[in-house]
Amino acid sequence: VTAPDPERVRVRQGAAEGSVWIGSGILAAAERFLVSPSRRLLLFSSAAAEAAVEPLRRALGARVILDRVVDDREAAKTLVTVSRIVDEALQAGLRRDDALVAVGGGVVTDVVGFAAAIALRGVMWNAVPTTTAGMADAAVGGKTGVNHVLGKNLIGSFHPPAAILVDPAALTTLPERDYRAGLVEAFKAAWIADPDLAGPASRRLPALLSRDENELLALIAGAVRIKAEIVSADPRESDRRRLLNFGHTLGHAFEAAGGFELRHGEAVAWGIAAALEVSRRRAGLPAEEADAVRRALIQLGPFPSPRREPEMLASLLARDKKTTAGGLASVLLERIGRARVDETVSAAEWLEAAAIMSLS
Amino acid sequence: VTAPDPERVRVRQGAAEGSVWIGSGILAAAERFLVSPSRRLLLFSSAAAEAAVEPLRRALGARVILDRVVDDREAAKTLVTVSRIVDEALQAGLRRDDALVAVGGGVVTDVVGFAAAIALRGVMWNAVPTTTAGMADAAVGGKTGVNHVLGKNLIGSFHPPAAILVDPAALTTLPERDYRAGLVEAFKAAWIADPDLAGPASRRLPALLSRDENELLALIAGAVRIKAEIVSADPRESDRRRLLNFGHTLGHAFEAAGGFELRHGEAVAWGIAAALEVSRRRAGLPAEEADAVRRALIQLGPFPSPRREPEMLASLLARDKKTTAGGLASVLLERIGRARVDETVSAAEWLEAAAIMSLS
Numbered sequence: 001v002t003a004p005d006p007e008r009v010r011v012r013q014g015a016a017e018g019s020v021w022i023g024s025g026i027l028a029a030a031e032r033f034l035v036s037p038s039r040r041l042l043l044f045s046s047a048a049a050e051a052a053v054e055p056l057r058r059a060l061g062a063r064v065i066l067d068r069v070v071d072d073r074e075a076a077k078t079l080v081t082v083s084r085i086v087d088e089a090l091q092a093g094l095r096r097d098d099a100l101v102a103v104g105g106g107v108v109t110d111v112v113g114f115a116a117a118i119a120l121r122g123v124m125w126n127a128v129p130t131t132t133a134g135m136a137d138a139a140v141g142g143k144t145g146v147n148h149v150l151g152k153n154l155i156g157s158f159h160p161p162a163a164i165l166v167d168p169a170a171l172t173t174l175p176e177r178d179y180r181a182g183l184v185e186a187f188k189a190a191w192i193a194d195p196d197l198a199g200p201a202s203r204r205l206p207a208l209l210s211r212d213e214n215e216l217l218a219l220i221a222g223a224v225r226i227k228a229e230i231v232s233a234d235p236r237e238s239d240r241r242r243l244l245n246f247g248h249t250l251g252h253a254f255e256a257a258g259g260f261e262l263r264h265g266e267a268v269a270w271g272i273a274a275a276l277e278v279s280r281r282r283a284g285l286p287a288e289e290a291d292a293v294r295r296a297l298i299q300l301g302p303f304p305s306p307r308r309e310p311e312m313l314a315s316l317l318a319r320d321k322k323t324t325a326g327g328l329a330s331v332l333l334e335r336i337g338r339a340r341v342d343e344t345v346s347a348a349e350w351l352e353a354a355a356i357m358s359l360s
Numbered sequence: 361v362t363a364p365d366p367e368r369v370r371v372r373q374g375a376a377e378g379s380v381w382i383g384s385g386i387l388a389a390a391e392r393f394l395v396s397p398s399r400r401l402l403l404f405s406s407a408a409a410e411a412a413v414e415p416l417r418r419a420l421g422a423r424v425i426l427d428r429v430v431d432d433r434e435a436a437k438t439l440v441t442v443s444r445i446v447d448e449a450l451q452a453g454l455r456r457d458d459a460l461v462a463v464g465g466g467v468v469t470d471v472v473g474f475a476a477a478i479a480l481r482g483v484m485w486n487a488v489p490t491t492t493a494g495m496a497d498a499a500v501g502g503k504t505g506v507n508h509v510l511g512k513n514l515i516g517s518f519h520p521p522a523a524i525l526v527d528p529a530a531l532t533t534l535p536e537r538d539y540r541a542g543l544v545e546a547f548k549a550a551w552i553a554d555p556d557l558a559g560p561a562s563r564r565l566p567a568l569l570s571r572d573e574n575e576l577l578a579l580i581a582g583a584v585r586i587k588a589e590i591v592s593a594d595p596r597e598s599d600r601r602r603l604l605n606f607g608h609t610l611g612h613a614f615e616a617a618g619g620f621e622l623r624h625g626e627a628v629a630w631g632i633a634a635a636l637e638v639s640r641r642r643a644g645l646p647a648e649e650a651d652a653v654r655r656a657l658i659q660l661g662p663f664p665s666p667r668r669e670p671e672m673l674a675s676l677l678a679r680d681k682k683t684t685a686g687g688l689a690s691v692l693l694e695r696i697g698r699a700r701v702d703e704t705v706s707a708a709e710w711l712e713a714a715a716i717m718s719l720s
Contacts, residue, residue, distance in 0.1 A: 014374060014375055015374055015375075079439070079443050083439050086508070086514075086515055087508075090508055090510045090511075090514055091510070114478075117517065118474075118478070118505075118515050118516060118517055119514070119515060120514060120515075121503065121505060121513075121515075121516045121517055121518055122517065122518065143481065145478075145481060148446070148447075148450055150450045150451070151450075153481075154446075154450055154479070154480060155446055155478050155479060155480075155481075156478060156481045157477065157478055157481055157482065157517065158481055158482065
């Protein structure tokens, strides 16, 4: 294996420091990048992640003391699944200085990361995302957890991975729809924080969509740098980190309203479409910049339309709001690359934006 | 209610800072001491803790938005119980700025603390221990968690409570056996770190055993200061914190061997009796100091004898050892008030000590 020359982005969250390694071919050299104090690793992967697991197995050899498949459906993102992973790890003789490796999409990194957070009161873990959404967003930031009948991600832990390996080789079997939906989160990072990332990436969307590795790595690395910078400054989502929720105010509602049939990134795309309307009126976002964002979303799509009955959206917005004491936390775009949190936007304004938003 | 004048001990663990409030009558003034950013509290208590819950309810009034009983048997210390607590809290509309209150013994603080660690990825919690063991040891230090079929406390989290209220009023219905067993942990802290606490407390054991509040508060406060100092310096049990495991090398084995019929403090008492033998030979503990410790343990007892078949103890010691890469971590006493971790003591030496130890 020739030595790849990956980019390294450091993420510091409280006492924990992790590294995101980004480059072609790093899975085949994984022994250099995955972290385990004992050198022993317990591998948990989704069945669909075989393209990523195979080079890992070859690179790691006897360091892998357990190799298991995890159910990666959203319906399996439960405390029961986490409990089963902890069981398997303990049965395999897990020690405090061992580390887990999660290979898969957001569900797998969420449940395996949470298992690592609570097994023996916390062991290290590594993430190998196999989706564009996981690479650009889900794996970075330390949020792990599971769903509850009352809502998504209501149970979990902040437990950042020690290492995240981002290698386009992990995407070879990713369906087109998921590939595109995940890129929405990467663009979202650019739109809230970095016009010099957003502009060129938008212009090179055809190459990105044909899976050009250099274009993809440039966008993902940029999104990871933005997220790493934000979560390092605000690990527990008190203030700055909320900027990452651009498009999520209605995005979460669209996701829930659709019975979770929309991909997360697709729901966020529609949430951004609505946020552009609100940002135009409330944050002075220039028309031509709103159009530039919308054009990029249109190229990333087409996305299935969300349900947008006002009564349903209103009750979903109210539920989201209930988890904190304050008002609805809206993220508005002032310019491409500059966002702010606004707590004065009413639910009615969001419903109006949902009614008029368009991605065509 | 006349204002009590409690002692405050601060515990700093990483970014988290908590306070232990120690004094007579503080439960009746609990609104001053319990912490909740939203001021809302969710109360979880054991059925046996009514003596402590009643004054809390009166002091807190409408701040209590949920009031539930938790199964406090060791057999209920499972992930299922934690899941049920999280369910109840979410059903009650838990927000991120709310806080839980655990009222009870070690099982209740362990499961409620763990529920607080994972609900909404972590909310604040407060502990009101109703046992001497909880006051002197279990509630301080941030360890929360549950048992697994493969062993005790194998699943959990470091999530320190924001406030711990230590009030002798919480002990009124505590059975004599538990009262005495819990004091072993308080003495343990004195023996490893503070001869000026250990000496006077030993001389005043009759008053302590007749539940003299001043004597009890002096000993508990001393033990809490020691534990707070140690865990603040070493929150994740890497080194210094292991000193708190004095008596636990064999204590854990005695506890497991007895099918958990021994109280934790009773098993630790026997573990200390064995550690005195090893400390005499290996750490130069003077005979008269070993005798002073043994005499105090005898007054705190009599404790039911543990099973001590060598084969059984050997396999239990081996299991404990397996959770870390290093050898058996033995805590030895050099003098009363001075302990050290020693990794050169063999299992055979511990088995020999178990064979010759005596508390009569």
